[in-house]
Amino acid sequence: MSIEKLYKQFSDVHPNIVLKSEILRTGIDISKAAIDNFSRRDDLLWKGFHLFSYDWDKTKVYGDKIPWYGHLEDGCFFMIRTHNASPYLLDMEGNMFIIREKASDEVLAKNVWFERKPRFYDMKTPAGHQMGSIVQGQGRMLFVTMNKYCEMWKDGEQCLFCNINATMKDQKMGGEDVVAKIPAAEMADAIKIALEVDPHYSILYISSGTILKTYQGKTELEFYEERLNALKEKLQVMIPTTVQVAPYDDEGWKRIHALGIGSVQPNIEVWDKDLFKWICPGKNKYIGYDEWIKRTIRAVDFWGRGRVNPNFVIGVEMATPHGFKDIASAVKSTAGGWDFLMSNGVLPRYNLWTQEAGSAFEGQATPPIEYFIEIQKAYAELRWKHNFEPPYPATMFRNCYGLNCLQDFEYYHGNSSTSKKNLDKYLGVKPGEPGGHFDQEGYTL
Numbered sequence: 257m258s259i260e261k262l263y264k265q266f267s268d269v270h271p272n273i274v275l276k277s278e279i280l281r282t283g284i285d286i287s288k289a290a291i292d293n294f295s296r297r298d299d300l301l302w303k304g305f306h307l308f309s310y311d312w313d314k315t316k317v318y319g320d321k322i323p324w325y326g327h328l329e330d331g332c333f334f335m336i337r338t339h340n341a342s343p344y345l346l347d348m349e350g351n352m353f354i355i356r357e358k359a360s361d362e363v364l365a366k367n368v369w370f371e372r373k374p375r376f377y378d379m380k381t382p383a384g385h386q387m388g389s390i391v392q393g394q395g396r397m398l399f400v401t402m403n404k405y406c407e408m409w410k411d412g413e414q415c416l417f418c419n420i421n422a423t424m425k426d427q428k429m430g431g432e433d434v435v436a437k438i439p440a441a442e443m444a445d446a447i448k449i450a451l452e453v454d455p456h457y458s459i460l461y462i463s464s465g466t467i468l469k470t471y472q473g474k475t476e477l478e479f480y481e482e483r484l485n486a487l488k489e490k491l492q493v494m495i496p497t498t499v500q501v502a503p504y505d506d507e508g509w510k511r512i513h514a515l516g517i518g519s520v521q522p523n524i525e526v527w528d529k530d531l532f533k534w535i536c537p538g539k540n541k542y543i544g545y546d547e548w549i550k551r552t553i554r555a556v557d558f559w560g561r562g563r564v565n566p567n568f569v570i571g572v573e574m575a576t577p578h579g580f581k582d583i584a585s586a587v588k589s590t591a592g593g594w595d596f597l598m599s600n601g602v603l604p605r606y607n608l609w610t611q612e613a614g615s616a617f618e619g620q621a622t623p624p625i626e627y628f629i630e631i632q633k634a635y636a637e638l639r640w641k642h643n644f645e646p647p648y649p650a651t652m653f654r655n656c657y658g659l660n661c662l663q664d665f666e667y668y669h670g671n672s673s674t675s676k677k678n679l680d681k682y683l684g685v686k687p688g689e690p691g692g693h694f695d696q697e698g699y700t701l
């Protein structure tokens with residue numbers, strides 16, 4: 257279906273949400289003209305170093321020079337997920353970057369712009385590694401993967417949508433300066449240097465693959481503590497930080513809370529219990545669905561309402577052969593789970609599923625756009641019903657998190673202080689003026 261038809265079909269949703277959902281859902285192809293332009297420059301935040309590739313095709317590594325994040329003209333922030341077979345093309349018209357619909361050749365977006373390269377990216381840490389391999393920039397967020405190897409893969413118990421270990425292998429083969437497990441002192445040094453050299457970054461996101469037993473004599477929890485304590489010591493006071501971590505029992509939550517982090521993300525990934533067992537076999541085996549949910553809700557007693565933000569990979573509940581066959585059942589299941597979690601003080605977040613190369617789900621069909629619009633709309637309505645601001649600091653700003661339209665629903669359709677409606681009023685934007693609010697350096701216009 258052409259994008260114009262989709263805009264009409266979803267006339268109650270801002271067109272940028274429809275377009276962004278489409279290019280996240282199907283990925284984007286990149287024209288030769290755009291690739292030639294990128295190859296001649298070195299000022300952009302290139303893909304690479306991250307824990308997942310988010311590419312349908314071969315993992316793009318740092319040396320490939322493919323931008324990692326783009327913005328539509330008004331600042332709408334999106335992740336670039338490469339896919340040669342996507343119906344959409346990132347292309348050039350003169351010196352301007354555009355998004356084109358391949359079938360009609362129609363230009364869907366003009367004046368697309370990209371995140372600039374962090375000033376620290378090509379520096380070295382005191383231990384001699386490329387800074388970008390230790391700490392990545394994304395919008396206004398720094399991202400660190402303490403451990404790029406997930407032990408769930410050892411016996412084929414990894415989450416079926418995930419390509420963490422395959423991505424690390426591709427990055428090594430592609431010449432990246434890969435550090436699989438970042439030493440505590442190096443992690444603390446790199447984050448402090450990044451904040452000093454490029455104060456444009458204001459929050460910290462920390463993730464890690466699973467350690468099932470011990471690594472160098474340390475359990476997963478001790479591994480986390482060693483690194484986060486080193487960071488706390490180095491910074492003296494933590495910047496807003498969110499950590500993706502398996503759900504712990506009370507003793508574990510107590511120890512993690514003592515590290516001074518702002519929120520935790522014990523990622524549930526998919527709500528339906530049978531689908532969780534199928535899609536997340538390792539999580540189900542080592543902790544189990546009921547215990548995962550119970551501990552996630554219990555974390556609210558430590559961090560407070562809204563500060564526990566488990567991720568959901570929306571779309572995987574329609575994967576074949578065991579997923580929901582119809583959109584209404586898929587939306588009902590996931591939205592029902594979110595309603596339950598929000599009633600218990602947990603504020604989930606989500607990203608749109610990529611059928612990543614190297615994951616067990618590689619080659620699956622992507623669910624229809626109707627599903628992605630309906631489920632994201634349902635999330636926004638539930639969040640408003642339960643009176644939650646967007647997850648903090650997990651998806652803090654509109655230009656922090658480009659894997660979903662969570663902030664875009666707030667910006668274009670919400671009433672909070674960061675909605676377009678309010679920002680236009682404060683900034684004196686007149687009716688009919690675009691009121692983009694972000695220039696290419698990310699400052700409010």
Ligand code: SF4
Pocket residue numbers: 406407408409413414415418419420464465466
């Ligand atoms: S726990 Fe699952 S999603 Fe997380 S890194 Fe391991 S396999 Fe991937």
